Amino acid sequence: MTHLAAKSIAGWVAAFAAASALEFVAIGLQTSLAVAHGDHVVNSPPDCTSAAPSKAVLENDKQGTFEEIKVLDITDPDGDEVTLEIFNIWQDEPVIVIEPGEKTKKKHTTPDGMGIDTDTAQVRAERDNKGDGRVYHITVRATDEHDAICFAVLTVSVPRHKNKPAIDGGPLYDSRNPDPS
Ligand SMILES: [Ca+2]
Numbered sequence: 001m002t003h004l005a006a007k008s009i010a011g012w013v014a015a016f017a018a019a020s021a022l023e024f025v026a027i028g029l030q031t032s033l034a035v036a037h038g039d040h041v042v043n044s045p046p047d048c049t050s051a052a053p054s055k056a057v058l059e060n061d062k063q064g065t066f067e068e069i070k071v072l073d074i075t076d077p078d079g080d081e082v083t084l085e086i087f088n089i090w091q092d093e094p095v096i097v098i099e100p101g102e103k104t105k106k107k108h109t110t111p112d113g114m115g116i117d118t119d120t121a122q123v124r125a126e127r128d129n130k131g132d133g134r135v136y137h138i139t140v141r142a143t144d145e146h147d148a149i150c151f152a153v154l155t156v157s158v159p160r161h162k163n164k165p166a167i168d169g170g171p172l173y174d175s176r177n178p179d180p181s
């Protein structure tokens, strides 16, 4: 396993560790409650398997403009209305931070991602000028009318070169904060 792969897994674990255990307990409770109430129809959670971002590849913008990313193709097997919430946004390039009083030509600073708890993510259309392209990992939580949930992770990239896909180093940095620890 390469050093990079190890960091990638560590970032992934950090991104999910706090919430996922509670969420899975919640799914179990919902299922138990449905049975306890004698429901004849068992509710199925939303289906996140085909989830996709409205834009998967962004062109680098020298102004560091935020692009809106909507969440597509999450459905519910029962036809329930599904509520979408951006759960977290991570990226494989460090978030630039300018310390107070620092003299620099850096322009596009934290955050690089916004829209947590809303149905639309916003990420900066920028990448490191010396990197191999930036990849954002946007986690979405979908909830149906009976509080059953599914999670999807959407990737949105900003390649460094046209016709050359960005290389994904994994969800290493919280796009909202340079030091989430
Ligand atoms: Ca359902």
Ligand SMILES: [Ca+2]
Residues within 6 Å of the ligand: 092, 093, 131, 132, 133, 134, 135, 166, 167, 168, 169
């Ligand atoms: Ca990269």
